[in-house]
Amino acid sequence: MSSEKLGFEESLNEKVINAGRCAGCAACVVVCPFLCLEYSGETPRLVKDCQSCGICPRVCPRYEWDLQKVEEQVFGRNRSQTEEFGVSRRVVLAKAVNNKILEACQDGGLVSALLTFALENKIVEAAVVSGIDQEKPFRAVPKLATTFEEVLKCSGTRYTYSANLLALKEAIKQKKTSLAFVGTPCHIQALRKIELIPLKKYVTPIKFVIGLMCTESFTYKGLIETEVKNKLKISPEQIKKMNIKGKIMIQTKSGEEKVLSLKEAKIHTRQGCHHCQDFSSELADISAGGLGLTGWTFTIIRTQKGEEMFQAAEKAGAIKTKPIDMDAKSWKLLHLLSRKKRGL
Ligand SMILES: Cc1cc2nc3c(=O)[nH]c(=O)nc-3n(C[C@H](O)[C@H](O)[C@H](O)COP(=O)(O)OP(=O)(O)OC[C@H]3O[C@@H](n4cnc5c(N)ncnc54)[C@H](O)[C@@H]3O)c2cc1C
Ligand code: SF4
Ligand code: SF4
Ligand code: SF4
Structure with missing residues (x-):
């Protein structure tokens, strides 16, 4: 090279x-x-x-990026022309069974359910995730979760940026030998390049990788301080949940529901996100997204590792599933957003 x-x-x-x-x-x-x-x-x-x-x-995922080479490494083959959202084995809607997870999660809680299942069954010692900054409410920060409670605290989505690979470094420093990794497509791309070298110190402990679907992330100043605090007059401490489904929906701790225009908020998209071509974490073992659904996680199982993990959790009753309707909006949206991100 x-x-x-x-x-x-x-x-x-x-x-x-x-x-x-x-x-x-x-x-x-x-x-x-x-x-x-x-x-x-x-x-x-x-x-x-x-x-x-x-x-x-x-x-670096933005330097001499060679999708074909990375894909070959992860899947042993390249995607065909019809595989618009990348290589996959099974596409399904999934949700957690545990009520505490369902209460705290973003969509169906599939991500948190898989992490807690893996921790409780000692498949992994820790999960690399993203939590919330103690000082700046709703600012995403990298975290290492080792218990059910810690996974739960990190459930849900913050639409600001979290460099989760920094928590991977911390895990290695703490000599963790088995890890789950959760991240946005840019994290997964970087991780796969680390595997290509390979830098074994970082690669060997990772047992499975969950990638989140991602259109963009926003600056904290823009999304939280300008839009939520100044425009909506909601103090960041009061945000309970934020979800983007065509518009930005905010639930406050006192039970109010407020809406922001996604179109207007897009001026706060981070600059680097404008150069991103991967919507659905096309290189993850399992990809998870909301895609306009309520109460279910749209799930793409891509690798054998991902399939084994998912099946084990399903068999143990930690998650439940329902088939994808290929005429449904979410299926179409996945294709549309994948093409759009690639500039097609
Ligand atoms: C920045 C961002 C943008 C997204 N955009 C879209 C989109 O356009 N369309 C779509 O369908 N889905 C999008 N998602 C994914 C969606 O919000 C959910 O994460 C996904 O559906 C999984 O839901 P769940 O209930 O299974 O996850 P949960 O069980 O709630 O777990 C969510 C996991 O996400 C992690 N996380 C939270 N915030 C961040 C962050 N900022 N960076 C990295 N990890 C984080 C948490 O650590 C947690 O482990 C986005 C996610 C992020 C983080
Ligand atoms: S990784 Fe090597 S090239 Fe990059 S900053 Fe460090 S020393 Fe320099
Ligand atoms: S932070 Fe990531 S994208 Fe930016 S230069 Fe470093 S490796 Fe590349
Ligand atoms: S749009 Fe791309 S660069 Fe921006 S957070 Fe999402 S995956 Fe990362």
Whole structure:
């Protein structure tokens, strides 16, 4: 690969960050063997002399991205022309059975149900997820969850950015040997590039990867401070849940329901999201999304690993499923959003 021995400045800084294409995934920060990079303001920054080892450009999802190569590595084949949302084995609607999960989750709670099932059955020691900042309510931050309660605390969606790979680094530091990983498509792309090298330290502990569907994420200042706090006059501490289904719906802790225009909020989309081509986490073991549904998670099982995990949870009664109706809006929306993200 041409980036073999390039340094950070001439690769990522010039071609990705200064070009406004950085997703903010933090993969470069995580893998630098010389700890040259720091992560602040959702951007990596050089804090000491780069040793030009060439590692960081090799994990960046926005630098020399080769979908065919990564797909070959994950699935052993490339998608066919008809597989518009990527390779899959089974597509199904799923939901958690546990009422506490159903209460806390975003859609059907499939993600939290799989994580708690894997933790309780000792398939994994911890789950790399995203939680809520203690100081800035509804700001997403990377977290490591090791118990049912911790998974539950992190359930639901924050539409700001969370560099979950930083929690993976923390898990490795804590010497965790079996992990589940949850992230947005940009995280999964970076993770798959880490697998391609492979950087075994990060790859070996990961038992399965759940990718969330994602149209975009927003700046905290724009979405929470400008739209929710200033426009709707809701203090961020009061947000109970936020969901996007064509419009931004906010539920407050006192039971109010408020709506924001998604179209207007789009001015707060993070710059790096405009360069993103993956809607449905096309490289995950299992992908999960809402796609306009209520109370169910639209689920795409893509790999054998994903299928084994899902089947085990289903067999144990931790989740229930219902077939996809291919005439339904959600099925069409998945195709539409996948094409749209690819600029088609
Ligand atoms: C930024 C963002 C944008 C999304 N956009 C869409 C969309 O356009 N269309 C669509 O169909 N679905 C979208 N989703 C996915 C959707 O909101 C749900 O996460 C998904 O349907 C799973 O629901 P669940 O009830 O099974 O998950 P839950 O059981 O509620 O678990 C959700 C998991 O998401 C993690 N999480 C929460 N916020 C973040 C974050 N900011 N970054 C990374 N991980 C996070 C939590 O750690 C938790 O483990 C988006 C998710 C995110 C994070
Ligand atoms: S030393 Fe660090 S910053 Fe420099 S190229 Fe290697 S990984 Fe990148
Ligand atoms: S996209 Fe990720 S890996 Fe690439 S420069 Fe940005 S933070 Fe680093
Ligand atoms: S659109 Fe979603 S997946 Fe793409 S860069 Fe933004 S947060 Fe990441």
